[in-house]
């Protein structure tokens with residue numbers, strides 16, 4: 334490992350590969366960003382050109398701010414994403430703690446049941462979910478989305494977190510019990526801080542699909558005041574004409590919040606990913 | 613008064629019967645060591661006493677009180693773990709004071725007890741450090757300090773020295789012995805190391821496969837082991853076991869003789885071929901073979917014995933132990 338790291342040829346190749354991958358991964362984002370700042374004609378004439386003094390235009394951004402309530406959409410998306418992730422982490426961690434810490438009848442079975450959701454896509458149940466939401470009167474509310482995303486995120490969260498919680502020192506939890514800490518205190522004060530990297534991993538894995546989802550907002554919450562950003566951007570995509578300036582501008586702005594959330598979690602995420610490999 | 617009484621304690625994990633009919637009593641102020649090979653159930657027994665595991669059956673009394681249903685924090689015990697188990701997010705002082713805060717002790721009492729414990733353990737300079745900033749030995753002292761401040765009726769130690777290096781282990785062992793003298797508290801100490809058991813204990817409980825093999829003072833067990841397992845487990849180097857037929861024609865028993873009870877002899881004894889010699893200055897360890905049987909002799913002083921040489925190893929008849937095929941001691 335160290336030898337490979339010190340070898341300059343290996344270093345060059347490694348960095349070359351990583352840089353190449355970064356370029357490939359960032360290219361679409363880059364194209365969206367530059368084109369969001371161009372006139373419609375310039376977008377189609379030369380999609381890869383940088384905006385020049387001729388082609389520069391903020392018309393897309395103007396459209397986005399004029400039409401539809403962009404900030405409301407953004408706020409809806411943020412609420413749904415943040416609350417869902419919070420609930421996934423809270424309930425996922427609690428279930429994982431119970432499964433890894435306590436011996437009770439049906440423990441294994443319960444673990445399997447909770448993990449089953451990893452293999453079954455939640456969209457299969459869309460019709461039933463819609464019926465339930467109608468029956469409970471939650472259609473066209475942010476709660477509908479939050480509940481669905483929480484359910485969608487829980488299986489993987491329980492699976493990952495219970496693996497990590499099994500590694501938390503038994504002695505440490507027992508020391509807490511002898512010192513008179515309640516099970517809740519042991520969970521929140523001793524165990525959760527120690528699995529923080531795993532929590533960040535789960536948060537990032539869940540964040541992107543929730544933020545980008547179009548399916549459930551379209552079906553469960555299409556009303557104007559609860560539209561998410563992804564759904565809100567759809568108004569610019571018509572059957573016959575698409576306002577590309579607006580679409581690209583909306584997308585550019587939609588990247589920002591996830592980027593910020595990602596930066597918050599990423600430090601922890603890196604520790605989470607490497608914690609198994611590098612001890 | 614007795615500090616702890618275990619009556620017919622059993623513990624099973626599912627189908628695995630880990631503790632089998634344990635009966636032990638610990639007197640007030642006594643230092644009791646549970647010793648046995650790894651996996652024999654020592655930690656499980658300690659956890660049952662602490663209340664971290666429920667006994668499947670049997671009674672646990674601490675003082676006069678039946679505590680089977682009492683939660684760990686209310687049993688009047690404190691425990692020191694092998695892995696130290698310090699709270700990583702709290703500094704040394706807060707690690708030690710947490711339990712007292714949970715008990716609702718006043719600030720003055722907490723400050724006083726922490727001052728006393730940290731003086732006793734030389735931790736005054738480290739009170740504001742975090743566990744990650746301490747060496748292994750210091751962490752272990754903090755763990756012991758955390759137990760002391762609670763002023764428990766019974767201390768429980770689970771292999772507290774096994775993560776320390778050899779030099780530190782000896783020092784900490786002496787420290788624990790001193791602590792016991794100063795506090796005159798009842799202590800239970802679990803280890804797989806017979807040296808720790810012999811040096812620390814007022815009373816040793818030898819465990820094997822979840823069963824108590826023998827209970828007694830160290831020298832009592834050493835001089836008068838109840839069976840082959842106890843005889844072989846205590847003492848280092850451990851007792852030699854040979855077919856008694858090698859010495860007396862037609863004897864079917866197993867002969868046990870401690871290495872230090874063997875001596876070089878001109879007359880009667882076991883004829884053996886020396887395969888290895890360890891010259892330690894004060895002692896000489898001779899490893900020899902009589903047929904297929906390995907014999908270790910520990911001779912006092914320095915002896916000019918060499919590998920490959922033939923020797924006769926003699927012993928006083930009253931120093932010999934005899935065991936039947938099942939390992940039970942045969943007397944007389």
Ligand SMILES: Nc1ncnc2c1ncn2[C@@H]1O[C@H](COP(=O)(O)OP(=O)(O)O)[C@@H](O)[C@H]1O
Pocket residue numbers: 625628630648649650651652653654655656657
């Ligand atoms: N939670 C548990 N579930 C199942 N078996 C266990 C559990 N804890 C301990 N055991 C079993 O009990 C036996 C004794 O373990 P332990 O008390 O840790 O031994 P020791 O401390 O003497 O090395 C071992 O065989 C171990 O596998």
Ligand SMILES: [Mg+2]
Pocket residue numbers: 654655656771
């Ligand atoms: Mg153990």
